[in-house]
Every structure is written in structure tokens, then in C-alpha cells.
Amino acid sequence: MKHKDRVTLTVIVALLVFASAVIVPNAWAQRLKGTPTGSGSSSGSVSAGGDGSVQIAVSAEYVSAAADGAGGGGVSVSAQSVTASVHPVCWYEQDRTGAEVAEWIDSNQAEKEYSVHGNWGGIRSYIESEYPDYDSYADDTEGYWYKPWCDWKYYNGDDPMEYQKLFAEFTSNGPVYVPAGQAAPEPVIDGATLARAAWDAVTIPTATIGYNPSVGQSRATVVGMDTWIWATGDTPKEVRVTATAGPVSATVTATASRLTLQPKDGTATCTGFGIPWTEDNDRLGTDCVIVFDRSSAHFKDSVTPVDVKVSYAITYSATDGAAGSLNTHTTSTTTTIPVAEIQTIIVRPTDEP
Template sequence: MALVVLSIGLPVMASSNAWAFDVSGGASGSGSSSGSVVQGGDGSVDIAVYAEFTSAAPDGSGSGSGGGVATSSQVVTAAVHPVCWYKQLRTGAATAEMIENTSDPDLAESLGEMFDGYDQHAEDADGYWYRATCDYRYFLGDDPRDFDAYAREWLDGKTPVYVPAGQAAPESVVDGETLARAAWDAVTIPTATIGYNPMVGDVGATIVGMDTWVWATGDTPKEVEVTATAGSTTATITATASMLTLQPKDGTATCTGFGIPWTEENDAKGTDCKIVFDRSSAHFKDSVTPVDIKVSYAITYTATDGASGSMDTHTTSTTTTIPVAEIQTIIVQPTDEP
């Protein structure tokens, strides 16, 4: 079964491909953007995205022993293109001219029925007709049949609508999954920062062969919550991480959590994140040893339109440096001299 495609500036055409790239119908009634949604001229929608980061540091700064708290937030604006939206066509005057100059009487009659009441706007060169349109490029699924079903349901019963100058274009509808993924992509997740102990001398060096305690500091997130709203749909994305992943040069890391800041009291309890360096930093530039730090987040989302699911794991990566010193020891053998 062919899908009907309406092309700007051309009469109605039928696609021979059942999985048409652009599926068009029309729009009944009109709407307006509201809340955090602003619709662009190309059908895209600007959304305000809110993110809150819960720090993995014990008190949000890397010292103390309190519980982790939300230490930072982020507000960004992103553009998301819905799968289906209302596309601007010709002005009222241009549409009337097109229909009235169509040489095929049957086609002219068909267009007149599609653009019902077009003659009432024949003198208006400022207002525009809009039609409902769906585009496979913005569909998140892999099966064209799913897109076809989605588009047919959304387009069902919708006919072109006329919007006078100065009035809002019909509001685009962004589904929950599309909204969630666009919101997540808009957020920048802070990379991890760490503290360590021991810190010896003026450069704060740790020691070869000793357990170097490492812990998350500052805004290193262990949880991220992102929300965004488009029209009547709100999406909430939650990303959680359970540990630091450390990869030091010239050393071995063991990490099952975000670390415990070293104190004399904690020293007896131990830590869940440490590095043992097996060589000093003397051979590195600036005499510091690089340590790669990664944090991986498992991501799920829900939306008020019923959409829910998971996204691919997101990993932040950064590299810090730690000076490593080697303590030289001299063993003196006692002598039996009288």
C-alpha cells in the first residue's frame, strides 16, 4: 500500500515505496507552544533541560564523613526534532493561486477539498497553511514497519490547517523516548576529580609500594537526574554509577567504590579504592605519574506518555597526575670488630 506524500509547490504525489521517507497528512485544529517548548521554523523544538548531579564525595567536597549531597546543577537549551510535526506550506494567497491555476479539474477539486476553505484566505499573503508530516530520519526504531504504524496513527484524520499571521503554528508532538534521548545528549556530565594519601613533602608525593588511598572529590557525580518537558510530555532520565575506574601508569589499582577519604580514624577501617605504585615518577615529564579516571553510568528513562527504557552506558574519562617518590633505605651490616 502506497503512502501519500504532499510536496510543497507540487501537486499531491503517491509514493510507490510503502516505507516512504516523508509521510504527510495535515493538521486539524491548532495549538501553541507552551512551558519550556519553543517551536522552530524547521519543525524542531527548543526545550529547557534541567540536570542535577549528586556528588560521590562524602560531603560534596571530598572531606568529612557526611552523606553525599547534590552539589551542582545544570540548565541547558537543546533542539529536538519530533518524528511527526506540522510543516509550514504556502501562504493563503499562494495556495489559492496554485489550486485555481491547476489545469486538471479532478486534481483541482481534490486540492480544494484538502485545503478546505482555501478561498477564504485567497487574499492573505501573510498567513500560512500547515500540514502534519512524519519523517523516518527522526524515528528511533530500526523497523520501517514500526515507523509506518506510528506515522499512520499520528496522521489519522488530520487535514491541513490555516494559521493567520501572528498566531502560533500548530504545536509539534515529541514522544517520550525522543525527548529523553535529546535531553540526555544535551547535558555535560562532569568528569571525576580525586584526592589521595599519603602526600609527602612539598610536592605532595605518595610512596612506591605503599597503599595510596584514592577517593572522589568535588562534583564527581554518582547520580545524575535529568528532566525535560515538551508540550504535555515530560521525560526523566536517571544515570547511576557505582565506582571509580582507575588506570595508573606504573601501578595497580583496586577500586570497588568511590573511595574513602583518609583520616587516622579511617585508616583502621580501610578503603575501597587504592593504588599501589611500583615505580617513582622520576622518568615522567614534570616528575608526576599519569592516572586515567573513568566513571561509567547506567541510564534509564521514563516519560509521562508511557515511554520507558534504558540507554547505552555513558562513560566519562579524564587523566590526572600524582607525584610518586621512592624511599631509599640503607642496610648496615653489624661488624664483629673488637
């Protein structure tokens, strides 16, 4: 969906939601046009500038695909902890002080702004229900009202009706008053948004490989032979990422089933992560080989480039009931393998005298 389409859709959905409330205040109508109300920065877990972003801690654990002893094969071999900034779909934005809202209502300016959108009865009572006990804060110039708001551009789904439902439920809470020195209302990060932010925050290690034959000082393999390939070290076959924001926790699981190899001057067949070559394993066979059809002599440094990729299928679940999948993630790197030719001399046997 194009950005322009999303902006248009945001406006349509927001209008539908507020139409259900019968009265659309002018201040909120300005919001729909992109003109924010209120001023100043928020406090608490809402970031400076009032955009609703929060910081989250993200942890990742990697399960190795290696079976060569370096990574353990199926054992958790490494972990990562990072912080990330995530924006909720819905949050509270700082509006005006208690004194400013009281003056806005008592001067009838609020009624004038609401009346622009129709000649509805009960406007004053509606405004007062939106700002309960507003007159109690009429002398407070340091405390602020905070208004609930949602934005389509932070929504991870594609269903406008679901977004409309979310928008209606959250904004029906109405503004809340926060005295000076107290934290602003914490935004709730939904499970899908949290999962996406957590996944985007981590870095997935690229694959490393071992091979055999490995002949001489150059550790070269040989043209025309099956070159065994296997994952080594911290090459992940599974990644588990977790994050928590307020009452919601999300877990992202990424799994891969094989190496994808693209050698220059050769053909790869790989249906798994490979098996390290040993004499015992040689009798069993492997699931990952390259057959090179030319030596490395024509390459720089006399080594043949091999592209190594691993693709991960990604799913997530969260404590708020959210669950689903994310786009496939692929790591990619290029390694090199020296490839040599073995030359033989065929001698025709002669008859003994």
C-alpha cells in the same frame, strides 16, 4: 543502519502509509522524493525555515560521590541549566496560502496531480476533505495551510512498523489552516526524542580524586604501598536531567558505581568511589587503591599520570509513556600523582663485647 538505507526505508514506509489512504496526492509524492512543497518560514514554536525544530530548557542536578566533606557524598552539590534545539519526529510544515490552495483546487490542477497516481474516483471530494472549507480562505493571501509530516531520520527507535504507525496517526490529521498573525501548530516532541536531546545538551563533570599517603612538600605517595584513592568534590555518582516540551516532560537518570583507574607504572583495584583515609578508616579498609611499582623520577615534572574514568548507565522515562535506556556515557580525565621510593639501610647487628 546506513544513511542510504534509512532514506530508502523512509520512502517505503511513507508509501505504505499513503497507500492505505487509497489516493496519493502528487504534492505528497514529491515530498517522498525529497522535493518540499510550499515556501516561506513558519512562526510560533516552529523555527525559521520551517524545519520543525524547537528550543527547550534543560536542567541537570548532580549527586556527588565524594565523602570527604567537599561534596557531601550522596548530596546534590551542583546544577546546570541550558537550552537546546530539538527536532520532533513529526511536525507541521508551512504549505501555501489560502488563496494559492483555493486556486490550485478550483483550477483542477490538484485533480491532475492526484490523477497521475491512478484513475481513482472521488478525487475532488478527497482533496476537499483534505482542505476543509478551503473556499473560505480563497481571498486570503497572508494566512497559510500547514501540512503534517514525519521523518525517519529523527526517529529514535529501530522499528519501522512503529514508525509507520506514528506516521499514519499523525498525518491522518490532515492540513490545518492558520490565519495571518496566529502561531503555527506546535509540534509534539515525543518522550524518547526529548530525553535524548536533554541528555545531549548537558555536560557531565569529570572526576577528581584524593589520595594517601601524601608525604612531604611534594605530597608524594610511596612505591609498593597501598595508595588509597577516593572521589572528591563534585565527582557525580548520579545525574538527573529533566526537560519539558509542550505537554511532554522527560527525566533522564545516569548512575555510576565506581571509579576506573589506569595508572602508569602501577596496578589499580577499585570497586567503588573510595573512602578517604583516616586513622579510623584505616582499620576498616577501602574499596579503591593503587600500588605503584616505580617512582615518578622518569616522568616529566616527576609525577605519574593516572587516567580516571567514570561510566554511567542511563535510563529515561517520560510523561507520554516512553521509557528505555541510552548508550553508556563515560567521562575521562588524567591527573598526576608524585610517587617516591623509600630507601632503607639494613645494618647487621654486632655482638656486644
